Amino acid sequence: MSDSAAALTAGDRGRGPVSVDKAAGVDSGRRTWIALTCGAGAVGGLATAVPLVSSFAPSERAKAAGAPVQVDISALKPGEKLTAEWRGKPVWIMRRTPEQLASLKLIDSQLADPNSDRKAYPTPPYAKNEHRSIKPEIFVGVGICSHLGCSPIDRFQPGAQPSLPDDWHGGYLCPCHGSTFDLAGRVFKNKPAPDNLEVPPHFYVSDSVILIGEDKKA
Numbered sequence: 176m177s178d179s180a181a182a183l184t185a186g187d188r189g190r191g192p193v194s195v196d197k198a199a200g201v202d203s204g205r206r207t208w209i210a211l212t213c214g215a216g217a218v219g220g221l222a223t224a225v226p227l228v229s230s231f232a233p234s235e236r237a238k239a240a241g242a243p244v245q246v247d248i249s250a251l252k253p254g255e256k257l258t259a260e261w262r263g264k265p266v267w268i269m270r271r272t273p274e275q276l277a278s279l280k281l282i283d284s285q286l287a288d289p290n291s292d293r294k295a296y297p298t299p300p301y302a303k304n305e306h307r308s309i310k311p312e313i314f315v316g317v318g319i320c321s322h323l324g325c326s327p328i329d330r331f332q333p334g335a336q337p338s339l340p341d342d343w344h345g346g347y348l349c350p351c352h353g354s355t356f357d358l359a360g361r362v363f364k365n366k367p368a369p370d371n372l373e374v375p376p377h378f379y380v381s382d383s384v385i386l387i388g389e390d391k392k393a
């Protein structure tokens with residue numbers, strides 16, 4: 176494990192807008208990424224739907240070197256998502272409920288790449304499964320749309336609602352051009368985004384601590 180890794184805590188309770196942690200600030204590299212890839216609409220989406228919850232961060236030098244980030248998920252309750260930052264990217268960690276997990280089996284036929292076979296953002300072998308994760312309930316994914324790089328927003332509430340189909344089971348909506356993703360980050364068919372959300376290299380340091388940025392050494 177890197178000694179420059181950072182610990183983060185759960186903050187997004189899935190109840191709508193949450194402020195960015197001012198103590199942590201917004202990384203300049205992340206700002207650059209937002210400006211280059213999203214435009215004004217996406218910035219709004221990031222600010223409200225992908226709160227940064229880091230309690231402290233790696234040094235600038237460590238971040239520049241792509242240091243792994245250590246995240247404590249012990250406070251994350253079923254149905255909640257937190258956002259960490261790794262290499263200037265938002266990394267989502269969501270603890271899915273049993274109902275949300277069950278919904279993943281119902282929509283394979285609606286997905287562009289249900290088994291994560293496409294190679295643009297290769298899914299690590301340990302996440303190439305039905306739930307796209309190491310532990311079934313915990314999803315870890317990079318919150319950047321594979322179309323033009325906006326950050327999708329949470330749409331966890333099932334059912335009909337604006338910009339979503341009537342049989343929606345919960346997932347993510349990219350506000351830029353309407354791509355939709357399920358709760359495993361799998362993109363729906365016939366959307367601008369060509370690929371599923373990236374699953375970053377990661378492993379469990381302990382039952383409730385994840386290291387993002389490295390695969391477990393053999």
Ligand code: FES
Pocket residue numbers: 320321322323324325349350351352353354367368
């Ligand atoms: S950037 Fe997500 S749909 Fe275009």
